[in-house]
Amino acid sequence: MRHIAIVGSGPAGYYTAEAAQKRWGDGIRVDIIDRLPVPYGLIRSGVAPDHQSIKAVYRRYEAVNLADNVRFVGNVCVGPDVTIAELATMYDAVVLATGAPHDRKLDIPGGDLPGVVGSAAFVGWYNGHPEFADLDPPLSGPGAVVIGNGNVALDVARILAKSRAEFHGSDISNHAIDALEHSGIVRVSILGRRGPHQIAMTPKELGELGHLERAQPLVDPADLPEVEADALLEPGMRKSVTHLREFAAADATGKPVTLDFDFFAAPVAIEGDGRAERVIVERTALDRDLRSVGTGETYAIPANLVVSAIGYQTPPIEGVPYEHGRGRFANVEGRVLPGLYVVGWARRGPSGTIGTNRPDGYGIVERIAEDWGDAASGGKKGRPALDELLAQRGADVTTFRDWQKIEAAENARAREGSPREKFVRVEDMLAARTQSP
Ligand code: NAP
16 A cells, blocks of 8 residues: 655645546555645635636546545644654655645835735635635725736636626625625726737637626727737637737727726836825836836826736745745656655646646656555555544544535525535634534
C-alpha cells in the first residue's frame, strides 16, 4: 500500500486523486486535505456563480471521492493543524494543490485605500467564501473601475452589471445579490494597460457582455487596430477581437449601465479623501516587444469601487521553496523536494482553464510513479498516523459524508431558482453536519 496526501481540494487536487486512483487502484490511499470544511476550492469559490455549467464538473470530483481509496479531510489547515514536514513522515508523497488564492498586489500609490479590493476578495464575496463574506464593497456608484483585461476582470464587470433577474439559476450568495440589486453603479470602466490585440479574454466570456439586460459594452473604435491585422491572430483571439469590433460598431441602446473598455490605460494612482474616489490613469503605447509604455498623458476616472483583477499568487508555506517573482512554488516539472510535489496553479501560476489541471494532475502522478519505481511499499503509515495526530491536536475534521450533509442543507435553503445557498460561516458549515438528514 502507498499513501498520498494532497493539500487542497480544488480541480488540481481532485484530478491528481483521480489519476492516482486510475493508476494504482486498490494499491493506493489518497487523503485530500482542505482548510475549509467543504471541498472543491475554485469550483465553489472562484468560478462565477452564473456559470453553473462550468461548476458542474464537481460531479466528477464527487465520483472520485465516493470510492474508498480517496478520503476528504476538511477543516484542517496545513501549518497550525499539521505541517508539511509532518505529512512527509506519514505519506509516501505529498502533493501541494493549493491553487493561487491571493491577489497579485496592485503596487501603486493609493492601492491600499478603502474601496480598492483585489479580485480574489471580490469574487470570494459574491461566491460566499467565509474569508470574504463580510467585504461589503462600496456599490453606491456611479463609477467603478476594474483593472485588468483577463477573464476575471470580465467576470467582475459582468456581475456588477447584471440585474437580479439575470442571476436566476446562479448560486450567487444572497448577501451579494441583495447588495448588487441596490447598487448605484452605472459605469464600469475596464482598464487594459495594452490594446485589443493583447487581451487575455476568451470569446465566449466576452460575447456574453453583448447580451446583458441592462448594460451595454462600449469600445472606442479608435483603439482598434486595422481590421487586416486580425488575420494574424490565433482563432480564439480573433473571435474575441471580433466581439470588441461588434461592441465598437453597435448603436447606443439606452441601457442604463455601460461597460467602458478603456485600452492603452495604465492605472498609476488611486486618490481620495480616506477612501478611493478616483483612479489616475496614464495613456500608454506599445513598444516593439508589445509592452506598455507610459506616454505621460494622464486623466482621472471617478470611482469609489476599484477591483484589481491583475492575476493571483500562491501563498508561501514555511519550508517549501518558493519563487517570489512568479508567486508559485519552485519546482522542476512538479517536483519540489524528494517526496514533495506541486500541481495546478501552485505549480505553473494562475493560467489556463479548469480542464488544464487535468493533464497536470495526471502528469504529476506519472512523476510520482517514476520516483517510486518498483518498490511495493514506502513503509509510511498514511491515514491512521494523520488521524492520530489530528485527534491529539483536537482538530474538528469534516469527512466527505459530513460534506454531503452540509451540501444537502445548502441545497435545502436555496432561494427559488438557485441550486444552493452556501453557508458563509465555518461554524454554520460545521453545525449543518448534525442538522440535515
Ligand atoms: P490573466 O488572464 O493573467 O489576466 C490578467 C490581466 O491583468 C492581464 O490583462 C494583464 O495585462 C493585467 N495586468 C497585470 N498586471 C497589471 C498591472 N500592474 N496593471 C494593469 N494591468 C495588469 O488573469 P485572470 O483574469 O486573473 O485569470 C486567471 C486565469 O483564470 C486565466 O487563465 C483565465 O483565463 C482563467 N479564468 C477563466 C475563466 C473562464 O474560462 N470563464 C474565468 C475566470 C478566469 P498584461 O497582459 O498587460 O500583463
